[in-house]
Amino acid sequence: MSFWQDGAAPPTPFGRRLLPVVANEQVGAYRLLWMLDRDGPPPRAGQFAMIAAAQGWGGGVDERPFLPRAFSIARRQEDGRCAFLIEDVGPGTARLCALQPGEELWVLGPLGCGFSRAPEGHKTILLGGGIGIAPLMILQDTIAVEEALERSVALLGFRGRAHAQGASLLRDPVLATDDGSVGHHGLVTDLLEQQLSDGYPAVVRACGPPAMLESVRAICQRDGVQAELALEAGMACGYGACYGCAVPRRDGGYLRVCVEGPVVDAAELEQVA
Amino acid sequence: MIDFCGLKLVHRVINGSGTFDAIAAREVFGEQLAQRFPFSAFVSKTITLQPRPGNPAPRLWEAPAGLINSIGLPNKGLDGYIREDLPQLAQLPVPLITNVMGSTEQELCELVAACQAQPEIAAIELNVSCPNVKTGLDIGSDPQQLEQVTRAVRAHAAKPLIVKLTPNTADVAACAAAAQRGGADAVSLINTLRAMALAPGTDRPWLGGRTGGLSGPAIRVVALAQVAAVRAAVELPIVGMGGVQSAAHARDLLRAGADLVAVGTESFRDPTAAARIAAQLGQG
Numbered sequence A: 001m002s003f004w005q006d007g008a009a010p011p012t013p014f015g016r017r018l019l020p021v022v023a024n025e026q027v028g029a030y031r032l033l034w035m036l037d038r039d040g041p042p043p044r045a046g047q048f049a050m051i052a053a054a055q056g057w058g059g060g061v062d063e064r065p066f067l068p069r070a071f072s073i074a075r076r077q078e079d080g081r082c083a084f085l086i087e088d089v090g091p092g093t094a095r096l097c098a099l100q101p102g103e104e105l106w107v108l109g110p111l112g113c114g115f116s117r118a119p120e121g122h123k124t125i126l127l128g129g130g131i132g133i134a135p136l137m138i139l140q141d142t143i144a145v146e147e148a149l150e151r152s153v154a155l156l157g158f159r160g161r162a163h164a165q166g167a168s169l170l171r172d173p174v175l176a177t178d179d180g181s182v183g184h185h186g187l188v189t190d191l192l193e194q195q196l197s198d199g200y201p202a203v204v205r206a207c208g209p210p211a212m213l214e215s216v217r218a219i220c221q222r223d224g225v226q227a228e229l230a231l232e233a234g235m236a237c238g239y240g241a242c243y244g245c246a247v248p249r250r251d252g253g254y255l256r257v258c259v260e261g262p263v264v265d266a267a268e269l270e271q272v273a
Numbered sequence B: 001m002i003d004f005c006g007l008k009l010v011h012r013v014i015n016g017s018g019t020f021d022a023i024a025a026r027e028v029f030g031e032q033l034a035q036r037f038p039f040s041a042f043v044s045k046t047i048t049l050q051p052r053p054g055n056p057a058p059r060l061w062e063a064p065a066g067l068i069n070s071i072g073l074p075n076k077g078l079d080g081y082i083r084e085d086l087p088q089l090a091q092l093p094v095p096l097i098t099n100v101m102g103s104t105e106q107e108l109c110e111l112v113a114a115c116q117a118q119p120e121i122a123a124i125e126l127n128v129s130c131p132n133v134k135t136g137l138d139i140g141s142d143p144q145q146l147e148q149v150t151r152a153v154r155a156h157a158a159k160p161l162i163v164k165l166t167p168n169t170a171d172v173a174a175c176a177a178a179a180q181r182g183g184a185d186a187v188s189l190i191n192t193l194r195a196m197a198l199a200p201g202t203d204r205p206w207l208g209g210r211t212g213g214l215s216g217p218a219i220r221v222v223a224l225a226q227v228a229a230v231r232a233a234v235e236l237p238i239v240g241m242g243g244v245q246s247a248a249h250a251r252d253l254l255r256a257g258a259d260l261v262a263v264g265t266e267s268f269r270d271p272t273a274a275a276r277i278a279a280q281l282g283q284g
Helices: A091-097 A130-146 A161-169 A188-196 A210-223 B022-029 B077-089 B105-116 B143-154 B172-182 B217-233 B247-255 B265-269 B273-282
Strands: A017-027 A030-036 A048-053 A069-072 A081-086 A104-111 A123-129 A152-158 A174-177 A202-207 A226-230 A246-248 A254-256 A263-265 B002-004 B007-009 B013-015 B042-047 B060-063 B066-069 B096-100 B121-127 B161-164 B186-189 B193-195 B212-215 B238-241 B260-263
Touching: A017 A081, A017 A161, A030 A091, A030 A161, A048 A081, A048 A091, A069 A081, A069 A091, A069 A130, A081 A091, A081 A130, A123 A130, A123 A188, A123 A210, A130 A152, A130 A161, A130 A202, A152 A161, A152 A188, A161 A174, A174 A188, A188 A202, A188 A210, A202 A210, A210 A226, B013 B042, B013 B273, B022 B077, B042 B077, B066 B217, B066 B265, B077 B096, B077 B105, B096 B105, B105 B121, B105 B143, B121 B143, B143 B161, B143 B172, B172 B186, B172 B217, B186 B217, B212 B217, B217 B238, B217 B247, B238 B247, B247 B260, B247 B273, B260 B273, B265 B273
Parallel strands: A123 A152, A123 A202, A152 A174, A202 A226, B013 B260, B042 B096, B096 B121, B121 B161, B161 B186, B186 B238, B238 B260
Antiparallel strands: A017 A030, A017 A104, A030 A081, A048 A069, A048 A104, A226 A263, A246 A254, B002 B007, B060 B066, B066 B212, B193 B212
C-alpha cells in the first residue's frame, strides 16, 4: 500500500527513528533489507529515507561510513514492513548489506517527492536500470492496488545475469541485459522505443544510471511523452539543509534532489549528467 | 535564560550558518519543527548582495569522520532574502541571526545596513571567509584587513555583530583580537577547514568547486584548540563549533571558553541533534 504524490501527505516524523531490521534477503547481486516501521506514515511511491546502521556505522575503509545513505523505499507491507534494495558498492552499502534481523537502523523519512498518477487513458511505462528498479517496485505495487496493472508495463535493464535476478521483484517485466545473458541483448531504452512505437498514449516513470535517464529524457522529449525521472545524488541530510544534492535545472539554477525530487518531471532538466 | 549580546536564549545550542534550512525543514516536517525547534537562535545561511546559484556538482565528499562540502553559498541575494525568506524566518520561535558575506568592504556595509533596517533580524553574523576581490586574500585571514572591515560595518549596525572567524589562517587569536578592536560584539568559530578530495583513480578534484570545507567530528579537536586560543586573546563572547555530536563535546567547547555552541554537520545526520544535545547539557 502506498499513496501517490498528488494526494495530501502527512509530514515526515521530525528526527531520525531507531527501527528494527526484520529480514535481509539475497536477490541475485542485491539485498532486500526489510525494517519494521509500524508508526511511520506510509511512503508515497518514489519517496526515500536516510538510513544508517545503529551499530558499526564508521570505522570501515577510510573510517567511513559517516553520513546516512539515501535509499528509495522499494516496498511497504500493510503491517509497516518496508524494504530497501541495496547493492554492496562501498563502505556504507557494505554495512547495510551485512545487517541481520535483531539489529537496528536509524531512519529519517519518508522524504522527498514521489511519482504522480498517469492521466486517464494512458499506459504507464516503468523503466528501470540496475538498482534503479527499487522505486519502481513500490510504484508497480501502487498501480496494482489503485489502477489496472494491465495498463502498465515494466521494462528493466541489467548488466548481466546476477543483477537480472532483481527482475523477480517486479511483476511480468520485459528484460534487457548488456551482455545478452537474459532478454534483449542491448539497452533497456531500445525496449522503450519499441513500446512508444505503438502510438498508444503513455507516460514514462524511470529510475537508473544517469546515462540511461538522459537517454529516456531525450527520447521522451523527442516524442512529446511526459516522463518522471527518479534521480540519485549524494546527499548529507535528505531534508533540504545541506544543498549538497543539487542538479542543474533547464531554466537555470539548481534543484535539490532531496526536497524538489527525487522524482522530477524530465522537462525540468536540460540533461541528466 | 541565557544572555548572549543582549539576545535572550533558552539554551546554549544554536546552528552553524548554512547547516539548516528552516524554510525547507518546515515544508518537510510541518508543525513539529516550530513545536520542537532544536536551536535557541537560528542563523541563516550566508546572504550575498546578488543571488548566487551555488557551485556545480558534485558538492559533497564523505571524508574520514567528516564531510567536505563545496556548496558555493547559493542564496536569493539580499532583496530575495528580505522579500521571500525573512517573513517566514520571522515566524520561528527563536531570535534570527542573519549571516552575510561580501567581497568588498562596501558590499558588506550595504548588507549590514540592510539587516539593521529589518526589525525581524536580531543579530548579524559576518562571513569573512571570502577572498577580497582586489588582494585575493580571505578578508578574515588577515588581521589588519579584518579589523578595518569590522570597523567599517560596525558603523552601520546597532544590532549585535558577530564575526565568524576562518580557521584557514596563521593565527586565529590575532584575527579574533582584530575583530574585537574593530568593534565586534562576539566571534564565532570555527568555519570549515579547506580540504580536497580526488575523484577515485584520477588526478582530478572530485568537487565541482575543486576544494571545499571540511566539517564534522574530524575537526572537533581543531575547534577546541582554536576556541581556547581565542578565549585567551579576547573578552568577547564566543560561539564555538566544530564536530559537536553530543553534550560532552559541547561541554568541552564551553570549558575551553565558548559561551554558545553551534551544531552543524550532526544536524545533517539527525535534524533534532541540537535539541538532544541542549537537553543533555541542561541536565548538567
